[in-house]
Amino acid sequence: MDLQTLWFIIITFLFIGFFVLEGFDFGVGILLPFISRDDRQRRTIINTIGPFWDGNEVWLITATSGMFAAFPDWYATLFSALYLPVLMMLVALIFRGVAFEFRSKRDNPAWRSFWDWSIFGGSVVPALLWGIALANFIRGVPVDGSMHYTGGLLNLLNPYALLCGITATLIFTLHGAIFLTLKTTGVLQERAMNFAKKLWAPATLLCILFMAYTTIETDLFRHLGVNPGIIPVFSVLALISVLFLLQKNAAGWAFAMTSVAIAFSTITIFMGLYPRLLVSSLNPAWSLTIYNSSSSAYSLGLVSVVALVFLPIIIMYQGWSYWVFRQRVTGDSELEY
Amino acid sequence: MDTLFLARAQFAFTSIFHFFFIPLTLGLSIFTAILETAYVKTGKEKYKQLTKFWGHLFLINFAVGVVTGIVMEFQFGMSWSEYARFVGDIFGVPLAIETLLAFFVESTFLGIWIFGWERLPKTLHAASIWIVAFGSTMSAFWILVANSFMQSPTGYTMAAGASRPELVDIMALIFNPHVWQQFPHVLAGGIVTAGFFVIGISAWHLMRKGTNRNGYETSLKFGAIFAFIGTVVVILAGHSQMQHLLKTQPMKVAAAEALWESENPASFSLFTIGDEEGLKDVFSIRVPKLLSFLAYNSFEGEVRGIKNLQKEYEVQYGPGNYMPSIVTSYWSFRVMAGAGTLMLLIALLALYKVIRESYTFSPVTGALLFWSILLPWLANSSGWLLAEMGRQPWLVFGLLKTENGLSPVSVVSRGEMMISLAVFVMLYAALAVTDFLLMKKYAVAGIESGE
Numbered sequence: 108m109d110l111q112t113l114w115f116i117i118i119t120f121l122f123i124g125f126f127v128l129e130g131f132d133f134g135v136g137i138l139l140p141f142i143s144r145d146d147r148q149r150r151t152i153i154n155t156i157g158p159f160w161d162g163n164e165v166w167l168i169t170a171t172s173g174m175f176a177a178f179p180d181w182y183a184t185l186f187s188a189l190y191l192p193v194l195m196m197l198v199a200l201i202f203r204g205v206a207f208e209f210r211s212k213r214d215n216p217a218w219r220s221f222w223d224w225s226i227f228g229g230s231v232v233p234a235l236l237w238g239i240a241l242a243n244f245i246r247g248v249p250v251d252g253s254m255h256y257t258g259g260l261l262n263l264l265n266p267y268a269l270l271c272g273i274t275a276t277l278i279f280t281l282h283g284a285i286f287l288t289l290k291t292t293g294v295l296q297e298r299a300m301n302f303a304k305k306l307w308a309p310a311t312l313l314c315i316l317f318m319a320y321t322t323i324e325t326d327l328f329r330h331l332g333v334n335p336g337i338i339p340v341f342s343v344l345a346l347i348s349v350l351f352l353l354q355k356n357a358a359g360w361a362f363a364m365t366s367v368a369i370a371f372s373t374i375t376i377f378m379g380l381y382p383r384l385l386v387s388s389l390n391p392a393w394s395l396t397i398y399n400s401s402s403s404a405y406s407l408g409l410v411s412v413v414a415l416v417f418l419p420i421i422i423m424y425q426g427w428s429y430w431v432f433r434q435r436v437t438g439d440s441e442l443e444y
Numbered sequence: 445m446d447t448l449f450l451a452r453a454q455f456a457f458t459s460i461f462h463f464f465f466i467p468l469t470l471g472l473s474i475f476t477a478i479l480e481t482a483y484v485k486t487g488k489e490k491y492k493q494l495t496k497f498w499g500h501l502f503l504i505n506f507a508v509g510v511v512t513g514i515v516m517e518f519q520f521g522m523s524w525s526e527y528a529r530f531v532g533d534i535f536g537v538p539l540a541i542e543t544l545l546a547f548f549v550e551s552t553f554l555g556i557w558i559f560g561w562e563r564l565p566k567t568l569h570a571a572s573i574w575i576v577a578f579g580s581t582m583s584a585f586w587i588l589v590a591n592s593f594m595q596s597p598t599g600y601t602m603a604a605g606a607s608r609p610e611l612v613d614i615m616a617l618i619f620n621p622h623v624w625q626q627f628p629h630v631l632a633g634g635i636v637t638a639g640f641f642v643i644g645i646s647a648w649h650l651m652r653k654g655t656n657r658n659g660y661e662t663s664l665k666f667g668a669i670f671a672f673i674g675t676v677v678v679i680l681a682g683h684s685q686m687q688h689l690l691k692t693q694p695m696k697v698a699a700a701e702a703l704w705e706s707e708n709p710a711s712f713s714l715f716t717i718g719d720e721e722g723l724k725d726v727f728s729i730r731v732p733k734l735l736s737f738l739a740y741n742s743f744e745g746e747v748r749g750i751k752n753l754q755k756e757y758e759v760q761y762g763p764g765n766y767m768p769s770i771v772t773s774y775w776s777f778r779v780m781a782g783a784g785t786l787m788l789l790i791a792l793l794a795l796y797k798v799i800r801e802s803y804t805f806s807p808v809t810g811a812l813l814f815w816s817i818l819l820p821w822l823a824n825s826s827g828w829l830l831a832e833m834g835r836q837p838w839l840v841f842g843l844l845k846t847e848n849g850l851s852p853v854s855v856v857s858r859g860e861m862m863i864s865l866a867v868f869v870m871l872y873a874a875l876a877v878t879d880f881l882l883m884k885k886y887a888v889a890g891i892e893s894g895e
Contacts, residue, residue, distance in 0.1 A: 158559040161510065162552035168517050169543040175520065176540035179532020186521030187851040193518055194864050198871060201511040205875065208507035212882050254529075256855050402533040403610040410540050417544045424549075428556050431563055 110407040111397040112382070114177040117414050119377040121170035123370045126237075126279075128163035130369055131362075132156045134283015136203065136230025137276070139223055142287070142298050146216075149223055153207065154436045155290035160207065162425055164200070176410045180254050180400035181384040188248060188256030189240060192263065196236045203229020231276060238275030242268040245325045245379055247388030254395060267324045274313040278372075281306040281349070282365040288358045292437050300353065303361070307350045314346055314368070325379070325386075338378070342371035447853050450861040451523040452846065454868060456832070458515050460825050461872050465509030467824050470584060470631065471638025472502040473577035475670060480570040494659055497891045498642070499573075501883060503558065508879050510551070512872070517543075522864075523856060527839055527849030534600055534611045535590050542586035550579030584634075585627055592622040594840050595831070596692040602843070609843060622692065625685040626831075632677035633827070636787060637820035639671030643794050644817030645887045650803050651810040656891040661803050668794035675791045679784055682827075683738070690739050690747070693841065695757070695766060696834035698750045699773035701735060702728075710735035710747035713774075720770050723751060761842070768836040776826040776833065783823035790816045 135156050143149040174182040186193055202225040210222035246267055249258040284306055287299035318339050345367040352361040380386070384400055387393035401407060445453075476499045483491035517539070520528045528536075553575040560569050593600075599616030602609040611617065646664040650657065689697050697703075702716045704723050712734035717727045736745040748756075750767055757766035790812055797803065805813065839846040886893060 154559075158555035161555055162548065164514075165543060165548045165551050168514060168547060169540070171517050172536065172540040172543045175528065175532055176536030179529050179536055182521045182532065182536070183525035183528040183851075186518055187523075187525035187855045190522050190851075190856045190860050191863070193522055194867060197515050197518060198867060200514055201871065201875070204511035204514075205507045205878075208503060209878065209882060212504070212885070255852055402536065406533045406537050406611045409611070409614055410537055413541050413544055417548075421544070421548045421552075425552050428552055431556060432559060 110404055110411060111177075111401045113411055114173070114401070114407055115377070115381060115384075115397050117411070117418075118170055118173050118177065119374065120418075121166055121173055122377070123373045125163075125166035125170055126275075126369050126373055127282075127366045128159070128166055130234075130279040131283045131286040132160045132163050133230040133234045133276075134279045134281065135287060136226045136283070137234070137280045138283055138287065138299070138302060139230075140227050142284075142295065142302060146219060148295055149219070150211070151291060151295060151436050152287065153210075153226070155287060157207065158428060158432045161204075162428065164204075173410070173414070177402055177407055178384055178395075178397065178400040179402060181395050184250060184254050184256060184395060184400075185240075185385060188250070188258070189263065191260055192236050192240065196233045199229045199232035199236075201229075202226075234276040234279045235272040238272035239263060239268040241275075241373075241376055242271030244385055245321075245376055247325075247386035247394075249389050250385060250387040250393055250395065251389060252393050254393075254400075257389070267320055270313070270317055270320060274310070274317045277306060277310040277313055278346070278365065278369060281310045282362070282369065285349070285353070285358055285362045285365055289362060290435055292435050300358070303353055303358075304350065307346075307353070311343070311346045311349075314372070315343055318343065321379075338371050339375040342368045342375060345371065445858075445862075447856070447858045447861050448847055448850055450858065450865055451850055454523060454861065454865045455519065456829075457865070457872070458512065458519065458868055459832075460828060461876070462509065462512040462516055463824060463828055464821065464876075465505050465512065466584070467630075467634040467637035467820065468505050468641060469502070469509045470577075470580050470634025471636070471670065471674070472498060472505065472641065473573065473580050474635070475638045475642065475666065476502050477570070477573045477577045478666065480573055484566050484570045490659060490662070493656075493891050494663060497659075497893070498663070500886050500893075501641075501645075504879060504882050504886065506554070508875055512875075515868075523851055523861065524839075524849045525851040525855065527844065530608050530844050530849065531593070531840060533608060534593055534597075534617065537611060537614070538586045538589040538593075538617070542583055542590075546579045546583035546586060548579075550576055550583060553579065581631060584630055585623075588626050588630060589618055589620070589623050592620045592626060593617060594838075595626075595835060596620060596622040596841055597843055598622075621688060625681065625688045629678060629681040629685055629827075632674045632681055633820065633824055635670050635674030636678055637824065639667050639669075639674050639791070640787065640816045640820050642667030643671055643790075644814045647794075647805065647810055647813035648887075649890055651805060651807075651814075654890065657803070659891045664794065664803070665798045668791065668798045671787070671791040672795050675784065675787045678823075679788065682781075682784065687739060693835065694748050695750065695753045695768065696773065696830070697739075698748060698753055699768050699770050699834055700777035700830060701747075702770055702774045703735070703747060703749045704751055705749040706746055706752045707749065708736070708746035709733040709744055710739070712738065716774065718770060718774070764837070764845075766837060768834050773830055773834045776829040779826040780823045780830060783819045783826070787816065787819050787823070790819070 135152060139149060139152055143152055171182070174185070206222040206225040206229065210219050213219070240263075243263055246265070248256065248262060251257050281303060284299050284303035288296050288303060291299060345364040349361045349364050349368075352358070352364060382397045383394045384397060385395040387395075476495055479491055479498060480495040482488075483495055553572045556564070557569065557572040557576060560572060564572070597609070598620040599611060599613040600609040601612045642663050646660040646667060649660045650664065686697060702713055702718050702725070703710060704725070709732070711730040711732045714729045714731060716725055716729075718724070719726050733743040735747050737743050739745060739747055750770065754766050758764070793809070794813060797805070797809070835841060837845050837847070839849040
């Protein structure tokens, strides 16, 4: 395996980490206004992700810096092409990030409500935008022979990408609802369970629809790169199993299955891309690939060593933090936010 | 306003704003960690209260530092795509290492620290804030490794006709002398910022003669030590850095001094009103030989002037304007060094009060100690202004000019740049006001609010 392929796998892994972990943060944030009845409940909900959200968000930052280091042209082309969507995502993440810290600092209900809606907006916007972005990677965007984007904002907002955005948002919301059933008690837990059961059908249907649309809209299943084979099927099956697991009150397993569904969907998309990074809709030869966009062997080797040594350590201490805060958050516990 | 101007304005604005929060994060994380260690060692409730009080202020500050840092991570690709393509092979490496080694550690353990008071043994809880402090410091280090490459590139090779330089020696990148000049300067800057922050707020409470005097006296004691040690290191490191820049970026030094012609021995400008078009002084008060002394520790020695360097660079790099904005460089240097001198005096004053254990201040002393909070911010921002503006017209010194790093106008239009600049200005202004008001609220509420 060459270093470019290794880095392609590392970045896929970083995106899986981002979508699985930050996915439930986004889901919890999206559900926040709808699942709570009073301030105490809102604080309980926020505290379920309180210790984790910042560490989870770093998966995105690391994926981004990994793109910069390993595939500078991908980083450069992508973020200049997605200028306004990235701006929107940044604004959303800024609101969400400070909201966690700011909301509890004043008692005023209007103040708290403002930051609660910031958490909602700051969760739904990045979820939607990353869905849209990922779909455009494989569908193709107008990139010319010098790796410059020639399209506008409307090129990105095609029905296929929008479907992916909505699907991703729904799956994250389902993922977050199941997380809440694992981290709360009593009435909140019941409500989260009801939300999860209600969200299941649309999320699964849209996921299947998206996979079907993918066969028409992209070359993902015809492409020469790597055939994802039955991985997308597993992804759908995992999602289908969620309802049965929820009905059997096996929320832990249901959470594992939404994680699998998110991870396998991400793998499907990246396998379909490989060895491309960004498909050019103008000319297949102009697509950005892991070879024409990569850093030198020396730099790739260097960051590979750092990533392969430190990712296991990161997983260990992040895992430990989940272990430290494994208890359910109840309304009686000491609430931080 | 063309796109180049807009992109530069946006980068300057977002990075200076980001760096409003970073030095305090650096210094206050260490400060909080020391207080919590004192709590673990002595078991005194007082230290726990202090940890919580200063920790609260640390967190309010930290939140804005983090979210504005995310912007930096994407901005190179958004507005400076050609820069990103050009330097990704080198510049991307320390950025990736920073996220893997530092950012993860900092964010994960901060979550553990905030929520872990009841869940973790005391020692482990104190260890987690030390890990946060270590993570912040490491983060600053790797970012400075990246920045130093722009100031004074090392460890790369650029083949004839190649489109970009490539990294060949990571050790040369890390041990770039510029890193080891700048890192102590920035880290000490963080200690200073926290020191005066603590001094100012403690002095304000001590003037008010409220409750918890003992807590503020202890804080002032720690703060004075922080401020004093930090200021001495920051001045020494800054002095050493200037001497280093004479060798690597002489134009930056000449601009900071508004030294038009080479001089031997060179005089130091105390106050100059210059004519940037005509490249001459309108009015200037100068101390003979002092610049040579600052540069070489001797009253002899040539310091090259702006005009001479311009000619040298024209020979070396071809026709063009190699002069940064002299006004900006000159005045940002004076503001930084002036604030530094004032800080040294005020740190000495605070230390004197602490040693004498006299915690009742005259109104003038109290006001001095309180308003000194602002000085580190002035120095931090003007210092970076000098570092980055003084590097112009280069984006990567000697390799890439700023105008060539910009995203093509066909990709990111002027309108898009205007939208993003407007969004950032409005959003950051709102954040600044909110953050300031919350800080003020908690600082005024005092130690008893920490619980």
